Amino acid sequence: MATPVIMPKLEMAQETATVVEWLKQEGEHVEKGEPLLAVETNKATVEIESPASGILAGIRVKPEQVVPVTEVIAYILQPGEELPREAEIISLPLPQAPVPPPVRATPVAQRMAQDRGVDLSTVVGTGPWGRVTKVDVEAALSVSHLAAGVRGEKVRATPAARRIAREREVDLSAVTGSGPRGRIQAADVLAFTPAPMVVSEPVAEVVPLTGVRRVIAERMATSAQTTARVTLVTEADATAFVEAREQLKADVADEWGFAPGYNDLLGIIVARALREFPYMNARLSDDGQTIERLAAVNLGMAVDTERGLLVPVIRNADQKGLQAFGTEFRALMERARAGKATPEDLTSGTFTVTNLGMYDIDAFTPIINLPEAAILGVGRIQPKPVVQDGEIVVRQMWTLSLVFDHRLVDGAPAARFLQRIKQFIENPYLLLG
Amino acid sequence: MRELSYLEAVREALRQEMQRDERVFIIGEDVGVYGGAFGVTLGLVEEFGEERVMDTPISELGIAGAITGAALVGMRPVGEIMFMDFTTIAMEQLVNQAAKMRFMFGGTIEVPFVLRTPAGSGTGAAAQHSQSLENWFVHVPGLKVVMPSTPYDVKGLLLSSIRDDNPVIFVEHKLLYKTKGPVPEEPYTIPLGTAEVKREGRDLTIVATSIMVKRSLEAAEQLAQEGIEAEVVDPRTLKPLDEETIFRSVIKTGRVLIVHEACKTGGYGGELAAVIAGSEAFDYLDAPIVRLAGRDIPIPYNRNLEYHTVPQVENIIEAARRLARGGV
Numbered sequence: 179m180a181t182p183v184i185m186p187k188l189e190m191a192q193e194t195a196t197v198v199e200w201l202k203q204e205g206e207h208v209e210k211g212e213p214l215l216a217v218e219t220n221k222a223t224v225e226i227e228s229p230a231s232g233i234l235a236g237i238r239v240k241p242e243q244v245v246p247v248t249e250v251i252a253y254i255l256q257p258g259e260e261l262p263r264e265a266e267i268i269s270l271p272l273p274q275a276p277v278p279p280p281v282r283a284t285p286v287a288q289r290m291a292q293d294r295g296v297d298l299s300t301v302v303g304t305g306p307w308g309r310v311t312k313v314d315v316e317a318a319l320s321v322s323h324l325a326a327g328v329r330g331e332k333v334r335a336t337p338a339a340r341r342i343a344r345e346r347e348v349d350l351s352a353v354t355g356s357g358p359r360g361r362i363q364a365a366d367v368l369a370f371t372p373a374p375m376v377v378s379e380p381v382a383e384v385v386p387l388t389g390v391r392r393v394i395a396e397r398m399a400t401s402a403q404t405t406a407r408v409t410l411v412t413e414a415d416a417t418a419f420v421e422a423r424e425q426l427k428a429d430v431a432d433e434w435g436f437a438p439g440y441n442d443l444l445g446i447i448v449a450r451a452l453r454e455f456p457y458m459n460a461r462l463s464d465d466g467q468t469i470e471r472l473a474a475v476n477l478g479m480a481v482d483t484e485r486g487l488l489v490p491v492i493r494n495a496d497q498k499g500l501q502a503f504g505t506e507f508r509a510l511m512e513r514a515r516a517g518k519a520t521p522e523d524l525t526s527g528t529f530t531v532t533n534l535g536m537y538d539i540d541a542f543t544p545i546i547n548l549p550e551a552a553i554l555g556v557g558r559i560q561p562k563p564v565v566q567d568g569e570i571v572v573r574q575m576w577t578l579s580l581v582f583d584h585r586l587v588d589g590a591p592a593a594r595f596l597q598r599i600k601q602f603i604e605n606p607y608l609l610l611g
Numbered sequence: 612m613r614e615l616s617y618l619e620a621v622r623e624a625l626r627q628e629m630q631r632d633e634r635v636f637i638i639g640e641d642v643g644v645y646g647g648a649f650g651v652t653l654g655l656v657e658e659f660g661e662e663r664v665m666d667t668p669i670s671e672l673g674i675a676g677a678i679t680g681a682a683l684v685g686m687r688p689v690g691e692i693m694f695m696d697f698t699t700i701a702m703e704q705l706v707n708q709a710a711k712m713r714f715m716f717g718g719t720i721e722v723p724f725v726l727r728t729p730a731g732s733g734t735g736a737a738a739q740h741s742q743s744l745e746n747w748f749v750h751v752p753g754l755k756v757v758m759p760s761t762p763y764d765v766k767g768l769l770l771s772s773i774r775d776d777n778p779v780i781f782v783e784h785k786l787l788y789k790t791k792g793p794v795p796e797e798p799y800t801i802p803l804g805t806a807e808v809k810r811e812g813r814d815l816t817i818v819a820t821s822i823m824v825k826r827s828l829e830a831a832e833q834l835a836q837e838g839i840e841a842e843v844v845d846p847r848t849l850k851p852l853d854e855e856t857i858f859r860s861v862i863k864t865g866r867v868l869i870v871h872e873a874c875k876t877g878g879y880g881g882e883l884a885a886v887i888a889g890s891e892a893f894d895y896l897d898a899p900i901v902r903l904a905g906r907d908i909p910i911p912y913n914r915n916l917e918y919h920t921v922p923q924v925e926n927i928i929e930a931a932r933r934l935a936r937g938g939v
Binding site: 336337338339340341356357358363364365 | 893894898939
């Protein structure tokens with residue numbers, strides 16, 4: 179088989195070599211490894227060895243001819259072998275870089291690209307079959323050289339502007355920059371006010387959110403946002419309760435110096451129920467990891483004052499008789515309304531009772547006074563027709579709403595607690611038990 | 612307070628420290644009988660004798676080698692190289708020997724010398740006698756680089772430098788020698804690595820070194836008449852650098868102009884800009900950091916060309932105005 183003799187690549191960057199002279203003649207026998215010819219590169223003259231033993235034939239290059247590397251320059255034939263038929267025409271193809279597919283572009287786009295030095299292969303064509311049009315070249319030219327290759331729209335803003343935008347939660351893409359090349363400056367962000375979403379009504383009076391108002395705002399919001407509130411509503415027949423209160427009023431008012439009210443009686447009842455149901459007299463620990471059942475029953479009684487809602491606390495309410503409870507409650511209420519409540523008066527509550535019955539409210543769902551587990555909302559006592567023993571009768575009815583935090587207490591236990599309060603109201607003598 | 616020139620303040624610091632510490636001596640070309648090329652050491656040879664104010668042959672490498680050796684054996688030499696340009700000849704001793712020894716001997720030795728040298732253009736001394744090469748030394752770990760801008764600073768910083776246990780390159784400025792300012796008579800020190808706000812302002816921070824502090828202050832006065840209040844911060848020591856003072860000022864103003872006389876490319880301004888951009892002050896920058904520095908050419912002999920080669924007051928005003936008014 180004919181062995182081609184190839185112009186070798188002798189150096190890294192060599193592309194051609196010049197033939198100096200053939201050391202063997204056409205038809206001469208050569209041994210593998212014997213020098214065939216001398217070639218000259220940029221750096222040296224080198225002898226090329228025969229790749230095989232045989233007869234040198236088909237020499238295709240002459241001295242002083244510049245030959246690309248890898249080109250076939252002759253053959254070594256075995257005895258009786260002939261030159262390959264294509265020997266006169268074939269040559270091993272030069273390795274070449276892959277030719278990129280031609281870019282489709284309109285003639286005007288090609289001319290613009292050439293004039294303005296735009297590499298069309300980097301331009302995304304938007305014409306038919308992806309053809310690059312004049313518009314595409316113009317778009318490519320509008321992207322500055324430095325920003326070329328940056329993906330997406332990037333807002334230009336100084337670091338200070340970016341910081342202020344972060345702090346004020348301003349979307350920089352909505353801000354107009356006044357700096358060089360439209361760069362957004364700190365002042366631009368400061369001056370930027372997002373367009374109001376709704377036209378606000380004229381304000382008649384501005385009340386600063388300070389003091390008690392601020393505390394209420396924060397605590398109510400926290401409670402509303404963090405507790406798992408469930409409201410239980412029940413109606414108690416308060417006829418006996420009202421009678422008992424009327425009787426007490428007649429009997430002890432002079433001696434005690436005050437007439438016991440519904441709140442006093444209810445306070446005693448709730449305190450007693452809390453002693454019986456300690457899981458209602460509980461709170462979530464500060465770290466939120468445990469439920470703490472509290473040793474004392476400290477009953478908070480919500481009071482409306484000029485400064486806002488205050489909740490004075492009757493400590494150890496379950497240990498107190500009606501007279502002691504009522505006396506203390508009145509003293510606390512007086513101090514609260516006079517703005518003289520001490521911190522001690524207003525802290526350490528374990529459960530709260532809030533009564534809006536005097537304003538003809540039937541029922542409502544108060545917000546739990548954190549960190550307590552529940553709050554009792556008290557409506558008005560009102561004569562209503564009810565069915566008793568198959569007859570419609572008029573009774574003094576009282577709506578009670580228990581709002582509890584389901585994180586600490588489940589529904590049924592909470593219902594049992596409210597039911598117990600209802601029992602005490604309907605049968606005040608049970609308090610003797 | 613009594614006023615002294617910058618030159619007199621240098622001399623007073625040398626005299627007072629030589630009186631206080633007998634290990635301190637001066638060595639350099641023409642520092643003795645001639646009193647120094649700029650007259651800094653005038654009169655000192657008479658007071659302290661030729662053993663403590665030593666004239667040398669013209670060999671900057673010899674001066675650097677002598678102070679390195681003397682420092683190693685317990686002296687506290689103050690070498691003088693007549694022009695900063697010729698510290699290039701002393702580089703081997705300064706960079707390969709003095710700067711390295713404390714580290715290579717595991718901290719067991721100290722190299723407490725000061726190499727004083729005047730830098731800067733403006734005297735018509737041409738390309739080989741006008742350079743500001745401070746950043747060559749900033750780049751070398753083991754060397755401290757001090758660049759005072761006022762008579763007060765030069766005295767306090769020179770005393771600190773002589774008392775420092777490391778090699779200190781102390782860069783004075785030829786044009787500052789004649790400037791006057793209040794200088795206390797008693798010896799005092801200014802800790803190395805403490806910058807000073809030379810002028811308070813709200814609109815931009817100019818960080819300037821050496822004579823550029825003086826020019827920046829003059830520029831700031833004129834800018835104030837246009838309603839632009841520039842804060843001028845002088846690092847005073849380039850290494851170690853008091854970054855905090857600079858950051859605090861940048862956070863306040865949000866705009867920074869760095870001014871130095873040395874060529875811009877590879878100059879200290881690049882270091883300062885990078886330090887600022889890499890700090891918490893970055894988030895307060897409301898414009899790119901601007902450098903105003905010497906042109907990247909040898910200082911020309913022609914006085915007009917020399918003048919326009921390094922930043923002048925009007926250049927600082929223009930750059931500051933542009934920066935403060937949002938033109939950058």
